[in-house]
Amino acid sequence: MSIAEATSSPQVPSGEVPTFTATIVVRRYDPESGEEAHWQEFAVTVHATDRILDALHSIKWEQDGSLTFRRSCAHGVCGSDAMRINGRNRLACKTLIKDLDIDKPIYVEPLKGLPVEKDLIVDMEPFFDAYRSVQPFLQPASVPENGRERNQSVVQRARFDDTTKCILCAACTTSCPVFWTDGQYFGPAAIVGAHRFIFDSRDDAGDVRLDILNDKEGVWRCRTTFNCTEACPRGIEVTKAIAEVKQALVRGI
Numbered sequence: 001m002s003i004a005e006a007t008s009s010p011q012v013p014s015g016e017v018p019t020f021t022a023t024i025v026v027r028r029y030d031p032e033s034g035e036e037a038h039w040q041e042f043a044v045t046v047h048a049t050d051r052i053l054d055a056l057h058s059i060k061w062e063q064d065g066s067l068t069f070r071r072s073c074a075h076g077v078c079g080s081d082a083m084r085i086n087g088r089n090r091l092a093c094k095t096l097i098k099d100l101d102i103d104k105p106i107y108v109e110p111l112k113g114l115p116v117e118k119d120l121i122v123d124m125e126p127f128f129d130a131y132r133s134v135q136p137f138l139q140p141a142s143v144p145e146n147g148r149e150r151n152q153s154v155v156q157r158a159r160f161d162d163t164t165k166c167i168l169c170a171a172c173t174t175s176c177p178v179f180w181t182d183g184q185y186f187g188p189a190a191i192v193g194a195h196r197f198i199f200d201s202r203d204d205a206g207d208v209r210l211d212i213l214n215d216k217e218g219v220w221r222c223r224t225t226f227n228c229t230e231a232c233p234r235g236i237e238v239t240k241a242i243a244e245v246k247q248a249l250v251r252g253i
């Protein structure tokens with residue numbers, strides 16, 4: 001059944017949003033049960049305008065309260081509900097069911113490359129460790145001339161605008177094949193976090209961050225697969241940011 005068929009159903013009174021049944025197949029894992037991770041199928045009544053997050057809520061609230069996942073803002077801002085949906089990293093709160101093929105089951109599983117704690121929840125600590133290690137905070141070496149403001153031109157601000165949009169959802173890092181095979185790699189999100197400050201004209205610790213990323217597990221491990229750019233729910237040009245950091249290592253900031 002297509003969405004068009006569902007929405008044009010004669011049984012639906014005018015003005016009402018029609019519902020249909022979606023098959024959501026969730027990867028389940030409970031470390032306390034002693035069972036291996038396995039797939040579990042749920043039939044969920046949804047509206048075409050619902051998101052995967054709504055379907056997960058429906059399962060949790062109406063079918064199986066033990067289903068475990070993270071979410072907070074439900075509007076694409078906090079970055080806590082990144083997961084693999086039909087094999088692609090996405091935010092559950094930004095993925096409309098109508099944009100998926102509803103004739104087929106929709107597969108939902110945890111992000112790849114980080115340890116699974118329960119169901120759709122992964123241990124984010126290795127991800128945040130890498131992020132913290134690039135010193136993602138402003139480090140000016142002097143006080144502003146007027147003692148109050150660090151002025152910046154529009155052009156200077158534009159240089160790092162894209163990477164300010166990161167919400168630390170980990171969709172990029174956990175879509176990266178280098179990260180899957182070598183969990184020591186800093187990963188795209190940490191490099192994005194470093195980029196945001198390396199190219200900030202008010203900051204003076206760019207060389208320190210570049211030294212950190214010149215490590216054998218640093219920026220040179222990137223193989224330019226573009227998975228990260230495709231995965232980013234904020235539309236950040238992650239691969240371009242990584243390339244700019246590589247260039248800065250060769251030519252200077």
Ligand code: SF4
Nearest residue numbers: 166167169170172232
């Ligand atoms: S760069 Fe994009 S995908 Fe990566 S952590 Fe930030 S928001 Fe998420």
Ligand code: FES
Nearest residue numbers: 074076078079093
């Ligand atoms: S719940 Fe906050 S980004 Fe999805």
